[in-house]
Amino acid sequence: MSISKISVVIVDDHSIVIEGLKSLLEHGHNLDITAHFTMGKPAFEFIGKERPDVILLDINLPDINGIDLCRQIKEAVPETKILALSNYTERNIIMQMLQSGANGYMLKNISGQGLLNGIAAVQNGEIYFSREINEIIGNPSRFELKEVPRLTKREKQVLALVAEGKTTTEIADILHVSPLTIETHRRNLHYKFQVRNVAELVMAATKCQFL
Amino acid sequence: MSISKISVVIVDDHSIVIEGLKSLLEHGHNLDITAHFTMGKPAFEFIGKERPDVILLDINLPDINGIDLCRQIKEAVPETKILALSNYTERNIIMQMLQSGANGYMLKNISGQGLLNGIAAVQNGEIYFSREINEIIGNPSRFELKEVPRLTKREKQVLALVAEGKTTTEIADILHVSPLTIETHRRNLHYKFQVRNVAELVMAATKCQFL
DNA sequence: TTTTTTCTACTGGTTTTCGGGTATTTTTTC
DNA sequence: GAAAAAATACCCGAAAACCAGTAGAAAAAA
Numbered sequence: 001m002s003i004s005k006i007s008v009v010i011v012d013d014h015s016i017v018i019e020g021l022k023s024l025l026e027h028g029h030n031l032d033i034t035a036h037f038t039m040g041k042p043a044f045e046f047i048g049k050e051r052p053d054v055i056l057l058d059i060n061l062p063d064i065n066g067i068d069l070c071r072q073i074k075e076a077v078p079e080t081k082i083l084a085l086s087n088y089t090e091r092n093i094i095m096q097m098l099q100s101g102a103n104g105y106m107l108k109n110i111s112g113q114g115l116l117n118g119i120a121a122v123q124n125g126e127i128y129f130s131r132e133i134n135e136i137i138g139n140p141s142r143f144e145l146k147e148v149p150r151l152t153k154r155e156k157q158v159l160a161l162v163a164e165g166k167t168t169t170e171i172a173d174i175l176h177v178s179p180l181t182i183e184t185h186r187r188n189l190h191y192k193f194q195v196r197n198v199a200e201l202v203m204a205a206t207k208c209q210f211l
Numbered sequence: 212m213s214i215s216k217i218s219v220v221i222v223d224d225h226s227i228v229i230e231g232l233k234s235l236l237e238h239g240h241n242l243d244i245t246a247h248f249t250m251g252k253p254a255f256e257f258i259g260k261e262r263p264d265v266i267l268l269d270i271n272l273p274d275i276n277g278i279d280l281c282r283q284i285k286e287a288v289p290e291t292k293i294l295a296l297s298n299y300t301e302r303n304i305i306m307q308m309l310q311s312g313a314n315g316y317m318l319k320n321i322s323g324q325g326l327l328n329g330i331a332a333v334q335n336g337e338i339y340f341s342r343e344i345n346e347i348i349g350n351p352s353r354f355e356l357k358e359v360p361r362l363t364k365r366e367k368q369v370l371a372l373v374a375e376g377k378t379t380t381e382i383a384d385i386l387h388v389s390p391l392t393i394e395t396h397r398r399n400l401h402y403k404f405q406v407r408n409v410a411e412l413v414m415a416a417t418k419c420q421f422l
Numbered sequence: 423t424t425t426t427t428t429c430t431a432c433t434g435g436t437t438t439t440c441g442g443g444t445a446t447t448t449t450t451t452c
Numbered sequence: 453g454a455a456a457a458a459a460t461a462c463c464c465g466a467a468a469a470c471c472a473g474t475a476g477a478a479a480a481a482a
Contacts, residue, residue, distance in 0.1 A: 014320045020231030087298070109225045152458060165411030167438065181460050187441075188458095197439075197468085200376030202413040203422070211414070363428060378468065392430050398471080408438085408470075 074101035104128035285312035315339035
């Protein structure tokens with residue numbers, strides 16, 4: 001156990017949340033809330049200068065995306081531990097956060113004790129997830145397991161126009177190519193998404209957030 | 212100004228938020244946080260008995276929906292002022308909350324002062340919205356202005372099957388009716404959504420949250 | 423009970439999509 | 453510079469969707 005307290009920085013766009021975290025963390029433990037920010041940029045500058053131990057980082061920020069901020073912080077100050085604190089339960093958001101170097105991920109409904117456990121764990125070099133997040137990571141849906149098809153630029157254009165209800169000839173007209181070309185693109189889209197008609201295609205594409 | 216303080220009850224599933232609200236509201240103003248709950252049911256029972264002045268109500272609750280809880284509270288204790296405190300910026304969620312009798316709606320990124328203003332306003336009989344909410348209510352998108360078509364039970368069934376990529380004959384088979392009947396339903400769906408083909412239909416239906 | 427809505431079914435014809443191929447040119451990537 | 457990927461284009465036939473109209477039975481609402 002080191003003599004100095006763990007320095008913690010809070011980054012969250014909700015002042016309510018910041019107050020809550022301060023209140024939950026202040027009760028005589030060996031950590032010190034060095035600063036708190038509602039914006040990403042000033043937080044980044046402060047972190048680069050002061051090099052705190054742990055950052056409680058929200059994903060929704062007014063100026064920049066929390067996932068990008070995470071990557072930037074990890075690049076600038078790799079030894080800083082980042083604990084994501086968000087409401088997002090989507091598996092791919094959690095994965096993006098980890099990809100960006102986060103040391104842990106917790107939902108905002110966490111208890112004060114859970115929070116302290118998380119901070120202690122990441123400070124100790126562990127990767128920490130709250131209970132619900134463990135569940136989400138461990139139980140991917142059938143949909144989440146099959147990979148999102150990689151579409152070419154042209155295919156994305158055609159897909160968007162198909163979803164707008166345009167017919168093959170209309171699309172051909174818009175893109176100044178032969179309708180036969182568009183039919184080929186459509187056939188390839190069906191193949192890539194493993195579907196048999198437009199209805200399924202549009203549904204599959206929306207689920208993969210192409211639309 | 213009455214001699215007794217305004218009694219406030221907080222209902223939110225996040226202990227962080229509860230702590231934050233307590234911290235922001237406790238600083239020597241004329242209000243008193245009577246109780247706080249992370250669940251709807253115990254909150255409802257308490258409110259029915261103690262009849263507090265103002266309730267800060269979240270929409271996401273573990274046991275019941277905040278919108279339904281609002282309606283129930285207003286039915287049981289109509290004089291109680293309900294101030295919705297949520298992250299939802301969707302116009303139709305706000306509208307549902309108002310429909311259910313809420314006296315105000317604020318986003319969780321509100322400041323301490325904004326919170327106090329809101330509580331004072333609803334206690335004074337006003338309907339209060341934070342700045343962003345005023346914007347959202349006042350600026351409906353083109354999509355939000357056109358009403359959602361009312362579908363019959365059968366049409367909903369057909370729509371769901373169409374979205375699954377089923378063909379007319381397959382649907383007819385599943386519902387044990389003539390394919391010609393299904394074609395009529397499809398035609399009616401196209402008319403109600405004002406679309407010209409399945410692609411548009413599926414898109415329109417997903418936007419209206421039918422799928 | 424009357425009226426309205428919903429569900430059902432049909433005729434007949436046009437347009438569009440879908441599935442199986444093949445193949446050349448252009449652009450990227452290695 | 454060679455190889456791979458993407459975009460282009462074509463043929464053919466079958467299946468499905470789309471359009472316009474009509475209309476009777478059943479269920480729900482007035």
